[in-house]
Amino acid sequence: MSDADNHVIPAPVAATIPAMIATADAADGGGGNRPRSRFREALPRLDFKLALGLFLTVSIVVFALVGRFFTQDPRFYQNPTFEPPTVAHLLGTNNLGADVLAQLAEGANGSLLVGLTAGVIAVVLSLFFGIVAGYLGGYVDEVLSLVTNIMLVIPGLPLVIVIASYMETRSMAVIALILGITSWAGAAIVLRLQAKSLRNRDYVAAARVAGERTHRIILVEILPNLLPLLAAMFLSAVVLAILSEAGLSYLGLGPSGAITWGTMLNQASQHNAFQVGAWWWFVPPGLLIALLGCGLSLINFSIDETINPKLRSAPDAVRSVRRAEKEAKKAQRLSASMGNTTRNDMHKETP
């Protein structure tokens, strides 16, 4: 199947392809005498993009964790209904009189929980299908790759819709499970290629010759080299799950009885918030989804830059060339304008 997989790579992961080779190289040729500096090397460098991403993500997570202590009970329905933002209700109230800010905090909890759970499930499955297939090769590889490729081309959300619609009630855990088991294939393909390249490295061969068990080689020798890649995959799985949950909930197929950003949007649209312009109700949930997704993707981008150093060194090189050109020009101009005076000075000095 090797030919098949090389080019069936989803766009979100496509960017990491050259990275894969880079990781392997870095892991191999990076010296590696001092584990601490290697560890630090593996961490993304703090720049504007990463700072923005961390800021957005951390703020939303903090909001989800502590928001409930500063807001009303999200299911307290005794406030005036459909009220625009006031001091008492910073984001107004909805059609039932619940405080929108309180619901937003509760929804952040729900959405993050679904996203994280689905992300963990997706990464674990992609680890199994990717690394086991790539490392073992042969028959196992053929079968696991086939399953992966089938899962990859079957569109995820329609499948989730079909599964969800057969269930009368859906808990948050079930939704997360469904989203997790339908979204691991893209990551598995990248991991498989990675594992295939890593298994032929000398240190893995050495471990094999030393009689290490297969699962130990996978867990101890191969997995640590894939950590940055796994982190990136986990984050994109979380984003995808949160977006899918929102879509599902909007269609009325989300977790029953729970408050997530998706169910808030579902409520808002069912009660015509969009037609009457109740922006305080429908803008914040969607915006938070977008901002969280943006934050996580920016972190991902920085991880990509760590995995694939070219992504960082190339723009840096261009920048430094430009700076050097500018400085050279400045120096030239300076010397041109200074030229006469210095010569005069020198004339004065010579006698």
Next chain:
Amino acid sequence: MKYYLRRVVFYLITLWGAVSLNFLLPRMMPGDARSIFIDKMMRRGGEITPAMTKSIDVIFGAEDASLWEQYLRYWGNLFKGDLGVSVTKFPAPVTELIGAALPWTLTLVGLATALSFILGVAIGAFAGWKRGTAADALIPAMTLLQSLPYFWLALIFISVFSVGLGIFPIIGGYSLRDFPGGPEASWEFIGSAFYHGLLPAITIVIASVGGWVLGMRNMMVSTLSEDYVVTAEAKGLRRSRIFFWYAVRNAALPSIAGFGISLGFVVAGAIVMEQVFTYPGVGKLMINAVQDKDFALMQGVFLVITVTVLAANFIMDMIYGLIDPRARSNV
């Protein structure tokens, strides 16, 4: 040749897997989906006609048949083009309903995706070429676009442009007032359909362009630091020649390879978006079926969406084999 053969075999297996999944899903669900479904129909006050029984058998399987018999019968029906009968729009066959909805989605999603792809690759190529300049500011902007929920964007657009400013129609795929008899083959109708499709198309383009830009930009940056690009620069080739024939040509390959797969994501987003615009496509059809528990229709739409995405992937694979010799030789 071996490449093409392998791809054909792979897609045949995948097709078989998808159809079998479609067959198994209703039968794997916890609880007795069949009796729940019949109860629901009875409660709604309808009686179960023979045609409906046949439709129920198609999805859930006849009560007396073994799973294997059901499976064979399922394939038999499929080859006859029989996907059962819709319960809500009784007695319309599922295939007929899907046939009426499919052109809408194919045109809208197809054109919007093609546009988004071209736009995204162009912007990405430019951003990669201008790496290390102000063009890098595109990255945070694009990650934000990429993370927008399609349906939310659609709702906002309707709220602003259709309800607020009144520039665009609120619902539908064409003007029901001007064309009460349904779709017809006239320029006026095409105009009306175009006008109604504009806002949905813009939504798809805006929500999906970010992924293309980011992927292409990163590939472009990596490609531009390859030795052969440096060599080309050292030879003193024209900048435009390096840009198009050395960088873009190679950097675009993963984007093209990923086109089919991303189509799956776009289709998913478009399904939810069609609901927002009440667009007469398969997404809306599927959601209606889900809400009315019209399982035959829902399974049928799922099958058609899956097969369509598979077909798109297959075509892209064939094209990819043509343009990238490595894919062919690496069998």
